[in-house]
Amino acid sequence: MIHQYKLDGYNIVLDVYSGSVHVVDDLAYDVIAAMDSGTDEAQIVADISLKYGEDEAEVRECIDDVHELKAQGKLFTEDPFAGLAPKLKHRSKDIKALCLHVAHTCNLNCQYCFASQGKFHGERALMSFEVGKQALDFLAAHSGNHRNLEVDFFGGEPLMNWDVVKRLVLYAREIEGPLNKNFRFTLTTNGMLLNDEVIDFCNEHMHNVVLSLDGRRKVHDRLRKDYAGRGSYSRIVPKFQHFVEKRGDKSYYMRGTFTHFNTDFTKDIFHMADLGFTELSMEPVVCAPGDPYALTEEDLPVLYEQYEILARDMLRRAREGKPITFYHYMISLDHGPCIYKRLSGCGSGTEYFAVTPWGDLYPCHQFVGDEKYLMGNIWDGVTNSALEDEFRDCNVESRPECKDCWARLYCSGGCAANAYHAGGNINAIYEYGCKLFRKRIECAIMLQAAMAEL
Amino acid sequence: MKRIKTLQTKDLKNSAKNGGCGECQTSCQSACKTSCGVANQKCENKKG
Numbered sequence: 001m002i003h004q005y006k007l008d009g010y011n012i013v014l015d016v017y018s019g020s021v022h023v024v025d026d027l028a029y030d031v032i033a034a035m036d037s038g039t040d041e042a043q044i045v046a047d048i049s050l051k052y053g054e055d056e057a058e059v060r061e062c063i064d065d066v067h068e069l070k071a072q073g074k075l076f077t078e079d080p081f082a083g084l085a086p087k088l089k090h091r092s093k094d095i096k097a098l099c100l101h102v103a104h105t106c107n108l109n110c111q112y113c114f115a116s117q118g119k120f121h122g123e124r125a126l127m128s129f130e131v132g133k134q135a136l137d138f139l140a141a142h143s144g145n146h147r148n149l150e151v152d153f154f155g156g157e158p159l160m161n162w163d164v165v166k167r168l169v170l171y172a173r174e175i176e177g178p179l180n181k182n183f184r185f186t187l188t189t190n191g192m193l194l195n196d197e198v199i200d201f202c203n204e205h206m207h208n209v210v211l212s213l214d215g216r217r218k219v220h221d222r223l224r225k226d227y228a229g230r231g232s233y234s235r236i237v238p239k240f241q242h243f244v245e246k247r248g249d250k251s252y253y254m255r256g257t258f259t260h261f262n263t264d265f266t267k268d269i270f271h272m273a274d275l276g277f278t279e280l281s282m283e284p285v286v287c288a289p290g291d292p293y294a295l296t297e298e299d300l301p302v303l304y305e306q307y308e309i310l311a312r313d314m315l316r317r318a319r320e321g322k323p324i325t326f327y328h329y330m331i332s333l334d335h336g337p338c339i340y341k342r343l344s345g346c347g348s349g350t351e352y353f354a355v356t357p358w359g360d361l362y363p364c365h366q367f368v369g370d371e372k373y374l375m376g377n378i379w380d381g382v383t384n385s386a387l388e389d390e391f392r393d394c395n396v397e398s399r400p401e402c403k404d405c406w407a408r409l410y411c412s413g414g415c416a417a418n419a420y421h422a423g424g425n426i427n428a429i430y431e432y433g434c435k436l437f438r439k440r441i442e443c444a445i446m447l448q449a450a451m452a453e454l
Numbered sequence: 455m456k457r458i459k460t461l462q463t464k465d466l467k468n469s470a471k472n473g474g475c476g477e478c479q480t481s482c483q484s485a486c487k488t489s490c491g492v493a494n495q496k497c498e499n500k501k502g
Contacts (some may be wrong), residue, residue, distance in 0.1 A: 327486065
């Protein structure tokens, strides 16, 4: 399977199953399209030479090049991985990542919060140290030979349970050496409770921090309000700037959410850049279709254009020596994930779980609070074997809609939670998300092609 | 090739031989939290 598209002066041909990316001229673009459609080669020579006013020999040479690439396994590659995906997720029962919901409460009252202001549709609660410690022990005990173990402090707002976060990090540091493990911590925060003590500890111990900011003041303050109805922008931005300045070259992301109210979201990304932030992420809102801020079909062309504007501007900034990073455009063509990862997906419900303040296990943070998806707990492990099987069997091949999609090895079937919320089961697809995803990948690859020329 | 420039990419078929160590980051643990995209994860296996 191949995918061809033209963007910003680049003609790009993706060979789905080899992962190859070709940048071609107009004539080759048409030759490849004609060969893909099964047109007779003599006809291709006649048609293309006429269209471009080129000698027939020129077209024949191009056809020969395409045959050579095919022989090298870089074009028109057949699916060599068929049937592999279902087996992969049954190879191992190791767990390598936990999302610790250390605080099911929040000091902000953001209107669009999928976690219902941190409560995840349940009671407000803080995770105790004992529960967190057991979660870390559970992870280490079930991680097999995996060395890198990821733990995300999440909420609600995790800084509302800061002492427990610190104690858990220090506990992990005690046990990781003897166990030959390496805990990588991430903290996701709204910034309200940041101070120098928190910043210094995070900069020493957190592998990554995710800082929630939606961009321009009016955009941010519209939805990210406190319980008194006041926007949070002016209180958090100086703290985030201070945090990032002290962080040096350690990993962080400014993470925003865009909604129907700011479909011109590149202005928000550029605003973040103007504030001095360079590592940026901006996600489409996840919500019910009827919500006032929900993205609509009419928004799609606008969003597509925004992703193109973003790619173009990132290229300009890179050329000027002031690059910014956009999470969804971070694609390493030569050192990206292996085929196992691309077929298996994110690992929710198999190698990645969310842990509630009470120690219950859910497939991921987006399922927390939905009792149907309770998988077990950190003392007894995964006890809902039917659900475990369902997640183990969920992969890029389990979704019929993905069969002919060129992006299938870039998204591996997509987010199980989005699929469930959009289509009623984890093997459905979230078509709106697919459309945005495909556009992002097209832009990301175009950007790679352009960067290769710098 | 005159009309076709091929970018340096990972050979996915080859990665089936040496890949699968699982040391790479879990997709949702980095920045998105709401949409899976495995393509932007970095491989942590030098052989992969």
